[in-house]
Amino acid sequence: MIDPARRQLIEIYLAAYNHFDIPGMLGALTDDVRFEHHQGGELSVATDGKADLEKLARVGAQLFAAREQKIVELEERGSDIVATIDFHGEIAEDIPEGPRAGTIIEMQGTTEFGFAPHGKICKVIDRA
Template sequence: MRTLIDRYLDAYNRLDVDGMLATLHPQVAFENITAGVATVRTQGIEEFRRLAQSTLPLFARRRQTVTRYEEKDGMAQVGIAFEGVFALDLPNGARAGQMIALNGRSEFRVHDGLLIHIADISD
């Protein structure tokens, strides 16, 4: 599972949507959870593709770094340090060139050798 997750994160860091998709099961479920609330959910690889492509213009660069890794009961829990540089001005006040850094965690499940569930969780 770790090798598959590393491939996914490497593609994410390179802004390589096709590389990310190559690690995903056709029925992949993705959710982003912030402060206990699901802010984004996708079901299936096409919804994931649309979301991933829609976020590409936001960042000049971005990087998720694994800070902790644990597998238990078929799920990997991964500590993540995220750093990104905005590529454009955003309505929330963030400016192009501004850096953002967050810590959180991601949960991954695998089915048939591909990622079938990804949850990005931050407080």
């Protein structure tokens, strides 16, 4: 059974993400949080610490007019929780050599959440 406090922290983080609430996202994280995004099995971006993740989150938020991550399933793996997530997003502006404004992106991936002893999220590893 998933620890209710950890589930709630994941839900707070994702709700803040969905609402472009970067301070809300950061509030669920430790100061030394590790973030990784893997695309197609390759590490595409990584940050260490809240300050670097905040910069990345601000850039990422500008890419989307709307976005939503929805939990499909949560699974404990050792001390971590892995969420299977459905993602739906609408591109805000034309991206050079990429999707055009209004393009809808839908995919499923996983996010692995690690937790510090005091309870906040200390690791977020996205795989798409």
